[in-house]
Amino acid sequence: EATQRGRVMSSRAKVLTIDTMNPTVKKVEYAVRGPIVQRAVELERELSEGIKKPFAEVIKANIGDAHAMGQQPITFFRQVLALCSYPELLNDSTFPEDAKSRARxxxxxxxxxxxxxxxxxxxxxxxxxxxxxxxxxxxxxxxxxxxxxxxxxxxxxxxxxxxxxxxxxxxxxxxxxxxxxxxxxxxxxxxxxxxxxxxxxxxxxxxxxxxxxxxxxxxxxxxxxxxxxxxxxxxxxxxxxxxxxxxxxxxxxxxxxxxxxxxxxxxxxxxxxxxxxxxxxxxxxxxxxxxxxxxxxxxxxxxxxxxxxxxxxxxxxxxxxxxxxxxxxxxxxxxxxxxxxxxxxxxxxxxxxxxxxNPPQPGEPSYENFIKERTATLSALAEKAKLTEQVLNTVQGISCNPVQGAMYSFPRITISAKAVKEATDKGQQPDMFYCMKMLEETGICLVPGSGFGQKDGTYHFRMTILPPTDKLKILLNKVKEFHQKFTQQYT
Amino acid sequence: EATQRGRVMSSRAKVLTIDTMNPTVKKVEYAVRGPIVQRAVELERELSEGIKKPFAEVIKANIGDAHAMGQQPITFFRQVLALCSYPELLNDSTFPEDAKSRARxxxxxxxxxxxxxxxxxxxxxxxxxxxxxxxxxxxxxxxxxxxxxxxxxxxxxxxxxxxxxxxxxxxxxxxxxxxxxxxxxxxxxxxxxxxxxxxxxxxxxxxxxxxxxxxxxxxxxxxxxxxxxxxxxxxxxxxxxxxxxxxxxxxxxxxxxxxxxxxxxxxxxxxxxxxxxxxxxxxxxxxxxxxxxxxxxxxxxxxxxxxxxxxxxxxxxxxxxxxxxxxxxxxxxxxxxxxxxxxxxxxxxxxxxxxxxNPPQPGEPSYENFIKERTATLSALAEKAKLTEQVLNTVQGISCNPVQGAMYSFPRITISAKAVKEATDKGQQPDMFYCMKMLEETGICLVPGSGFGQKDGTYHFRMTILPPTDKLKILLNKVKEFHQKFTQQYT
CATH class of the missing domain: 3.40.640.10 (Type I PLP-dependent aspartate aminotransferase-like (Major domain))
Incomplete structure (x- = not known):
């Protein structure tokens, strides 16, 4: 009651409070950068401060942020952007002519x-x-x-x-x-x-x-x-x-x-x-x-x-x-x-x-390198899409549709009645409970399916396929181990 | 009535029409890019197609768009942006070290x-x-x-x-x-x-x-x-x-x-x-x-x-x-x-x-040039602020407060009862009528005061002080001549 009174007092003091702000804004939810991601950022800070965790790094597989996961930008695009930013470079002979003509x-x-x-x-x-x-x-x-x-x-x-x-x-x-x-x-x-x-x-x-x-x-x-x-x-x-x-x-x-x-x-x-x-x-x-x-x-x-x-x-x-x-x-x-x-x-x-x-065209100096870079990125993504589906489907209690396109897998996960009850008691969605636990134990940041919507009684998570192949393999194995442990714990 | 019926027919055909769209969006007005600017763009196109006009170019003094008016970017800023866009340039010895360290x-x-x-x-x-x-x-x-x-x-x-x-x-x-x-x-x-x-x-x-x-x-x-x-x-x-x-x-x-x-x-x-x-x-x-x-x-x-x-x-x-x-x-x-x-x-x-x-600091390689460029731009603006006020105040029927800061003058203009009537008959605000006429006759694009709000019965326009000094002088003289002619015409 004291905090309730405190809240009313502070409400009286401020013009803009949670009770007097735009009610439609309060209804907005955006799971891709929601509480689980905020916790991931905290964990990263704690790690950087030397606080011990059961993992050495946080892996953010929550958002389709390719460069943050190590994907390299297309050289030609960045050359043109540099030329446009600082047109003095148009006199620099190391830049290819097609980049210069686009910039011009x-x-x-x-x-x-x-x-x-x-x-x-x-x-x-x-x-x-x-x-x-x-x-x-x-x-x-x-x-x-x-x-x-x-x-x-x-x-x-x-x-x-x-x-x-x-x-x-x-x-x-x-x-x-x-x-x-x-x-x-x-x-x-x-x-x-x-x-x-x-x-x-x-x-x-x-x-x-x-x-x-x-x-x-x-x-x-x-x-x-x-x-x-x-x-x-x-x-x-x-x-x-x-x-x-x-x-x-x-x-x-x-x-x-x-x-x-x-x-x-x-x-x-x-x-x-x-x-x-x-x-x-x-x-x-x-x-x-x-x-x-x-x-x-x-x-x-x-x-x-x-x-x-x-x-x-x-x-x-x-x-x-x-x-x-x-x-x-x-x-x-x-x-x-x-x-x-x-x-x-x-x-x-x-x-x-x-x-x-309007990328480089056949015959232009940057064409070959552009195609090489684009193909490498798209091939790696195709490989990772396959890998993700395959590994996740080896786990009992996880079932994953083929990743035909885009950058995500959205596997269905089995969460036992016992785990559902514990989540509900905590006032959490069961898949939020699951993902939060995975984050705390493995450092892997996924987004619970409830943030995207799903049929009642089903649970999922969204995971990007963007980490580099080596890292993705480790990540998938960690997800596998976590799921097995979680299932064991709540049976 | 035929067009009314036509409108209803087409309304029936489309899901999204002027009658069924978000009514709050319809209420939105933004004079800085309103009808007068659309007309200015049309006039530019007509000029480029060789259509004869009483002027050789359209001068857009409607918007605080400094670079479009010839102001040069700060070299240091653009160097850093180029380095950030294409980090290969960090190996280029022609870029100053302070730009590189900012980019890093x-x-x-x-x-x-x-x-x-x-x-x-x-x-x-x-x-x-x-x-x-x-x-x-x-x-x-x-x-x-x-x-x-x-x-x-x-x-x-x-x-x-x-x-x-x-x-x-x-x-x-x-x-x-x-x-x-x-x-x-x-x-x-x-x-x-x-x-x-x-x-x-x-x-x-x-x-x-x-x-x-x-x-x-x-x-x-x-x-x-x-x-x-x-x-x-x-x-x-x-x-x-x-x-x-x-x-x-x-x-x-x-x-x-x-x-x-x-x-x-x-x-x-x-x-x-x-x-x-x-x-x-x-x-x-x-x-x-x-x-x-x-x-x-x-x-x-x-x-x-x-x-x-x-x-x-x-x-x-x-x-x-x-x-x-x-x-x-x-x-x-x-x-x-x-x-x-x-x-x-x-x-x-x-x-x-x-x-x-966080611009270059004293002792850093780019400091002197940065100060030189910044000072040149701000001094030119100060000079143009003064010039604008002075010239406009020489015109009978225009009265301009000092341009103490920002990038605009907002002079008050006298519009005769006869001109007000002609505008009203056309369903136009009198200062829109005035500015539109100025655009058609001189190629100068200003924004009518009614787009910003003003006391009833007073009229103004907003003019940026951004054109280069030489061009600004020509522009101000054209405004002067136009105002005199307009006043004569509608007395």
């Missing part, structure tokens, strides 16, 4: 030839043109208008902006947005903050996390009783689930969206992260256009991409773009106005996005 | 020694430490805890985040936020989007745009009848008004905020842009702490800074920070959680912020 082109598109100038709010014109040409090549010639490209501060920025446009109504007419479960928690966080209704549709774990139209229909029909469903979000390749959707599935989803009048949001930031034999990335846009004008002239679609994933892994630059298709012209004008308030996405991130969509 | 320090703070890694959501630790030391030096030793520093994506990002935390309640209990009129329209745009109540207090144009406590009191008392005023925003040095507040005024404002229980938001991004004799920048934090523990232990304050202004002008990198003072611990935890959803501010912008707060 980017600088010519910047006010005063400086990356320090604001760009147009929609992004630099020439970068948007390059993005459009990239999309056309990727999609076998389906036309792309640079005017439909918006550069963004990472994909997250674009996703939040689009959701913001879509939200309206109150009570039973409030906008509902369909998201997959498991999902990437940016979506749930943004919907909570915007006060929109989150509509969960479940991916089919038994069929390698595929999407079932019947499940979409079930979720939609139920939601229509209490809100106004207006958008459907898809992450392909999947985060946290690593599946790659078939062309047929995408076609079915588009048909469903058309029939049910849903705005499609396709999160395609892992479009170059496809590893499994027989799997291939199909963009929603390409499939939409192949379905003919009945669909391609009507279905509203936005697709997101980023510099942070794929073989680049340049998260820190916060580069990204979105392409809007069939958006109402008046809404588009509102979108352009809205993004202008924040002036522009970071220009170095725009420059990097330009390089991603 | 920044890279050591990045995961995997790469700017491509995500940083902590609050910003890189070592950068926050450098920011804290900078603030302590600036404020004569007032202590600063790095844990109170949040790096941001430009200052805009921090401002919007803080406003977001503050908004709650409905109807008569809805959060109200006091902003100056004239104001920088990011504030009104963010408040509109958040659905908060904008409370206008007027700056005193007759006394060089100073703040009167009696006017704050009037605005607050009126607002209390229909909302819950919780925060007071101040821009010092002023945007768009260019005034620098006295120490006494800041003390009075702090006392007012304490008495009325208002959260203070101090936008101090122009802290190094002070030109007028007898004027000096006083940070709100320093004054707060000099007022003693009665204030320094209680008044909640946030201060914003940025890499975009001052002598740096590095807008494109979107670097910035905010310092929070006396924030409730639970709210601070919510703030940290909220920023984690967007992962991190752009790392190159964080690196740049680090250099701004």
């Amino acid at each position: 082109r980017i600088l010519q598109s910047c006010g005063g030839n400086s990356m320090g100038s604001y760009s147009a709010s929609q992004g630099i014109d020439s970068v948007r043109q390059d993005v459009a040409r990239y999309i056309e090549r990727r999609d076998g010639g389906v036309p792309c208008d640079p005017d439909n490209i918006y550069l963004t501060t990472g994909a997250s920025d674009g996703i939040v902006t689009m959701l913001k446009l879509l939200v309206c109504g109150e009570g039973a007419t409030r906008t509902g947005v369909m998201i997959s479960i498991p999902q990437y928690p940016l979506y749930s966080a943004a919907l909570a903050e915007l006060g929109a209704v989150q509509i969960n549709y479940y991916l089919n774990e038994e069929k390698c996390w595929s999407m079932d139209i019947s499940e979409l229909q079930r979720a939609l029909d139920e939601a229509r009783r209490h809100c106004n469903p207006r958008a459907l979000c898809i992450i392909n390749p999947g985060n946290p689930t690593g599946q790659v959707q078939s062309r047929q599935c995408i076609e079915d989803v588009i048909r469903f969206a058309a029939k049910e009048r849903l705005f499609l949001m396709a999160d395609e930031v892992y479009q170059d992260n496809v590893y499994a034999d027989g799997c291939q990335f199909h963009s929603f846009k390409k499939v939409l256009f192949e379905m003919g004008p009945e669909y391609s002239n009507t279905v509203e679609l936005v697709s997101f991409h980023s510099t942070s994933k794929c073989y680049m892994g340049e998260c820190g630059f916060r580069g990204g773009y979105m392409e809007i298709i069939n958006m109402d012209n008046e809404v588009k004008a509102q979108l352009t106005k809205l993004v202008s308030v924040r002036l522009c996405p970071p220009v170095p991130g725009q420059a990097l996005m330009d390089l991603v969509v | 320090r920044i890279l050591q703070s990045c995961g995997g020694n790469s700017m491509g890694s995500y940083s902590a959501s609050q910003g890189i630790d070592s950068v926050r430490q450098d920011v804290a030391r900078y603030i302590e030096r600036r404020d004569g030793g007032v202590p600063c805890d790095p844990d109170n520093i949040y790096l941001t994506t430009g200052a805009s990002d921090g401002i919007v985040t803080m406003l977001k935390l503050l908004v709650c309640g409905e109807g008569a209990t809805r959060t109200g936020v006091m902003i100056s009129i004239p104001q920088y329209p990011l504030y009104s745009a963010a408040l509109a989007e958040l659905g908060a109540v904008q409370i206008n207090y007027y700056l005193n144009e007759e006394k060089c745009w100073s703040m009167d406590i009696s006017e704050l009191q009037r605005a607050l008392d009126e607002a209390r009848r229909h909302c819950n005023p919780r925060a007071l925003c101040i821009i010092n040095p002023g945007n768009p008004t260019g005034q620098v507040q006295s120490r006494q005024c800041i003390e009075d404002v702090i006392r007012f905020a304490a008495k009325e229980r208002l959260f203070l938001m101090a936008d101090e991004v122009y802290q190094d842009n002070v030109y007028a004799d007898g004027c000096q920048f006083h940070s709100f934090k320093k004054v707060l702490f000099e007022m003693g523990p009665e204030y320094s232990n209680t008044v909640e304050l946030v201060s914003f800074h940025s890499t975009s202004k001052c002598y740096m002008g590095e807008c494109g990198f979107r670097g910035g920070y905010m310092e929070i003072i006396n924030m409730d611990n639970e709210v601070k935890a919510q703030l940290t959680k909220l920023v984690s959803v967007r992962l991190c501010p752009p790392v190159p912008g964080q690196a740049l912020m680090d250099l701004v707060v």
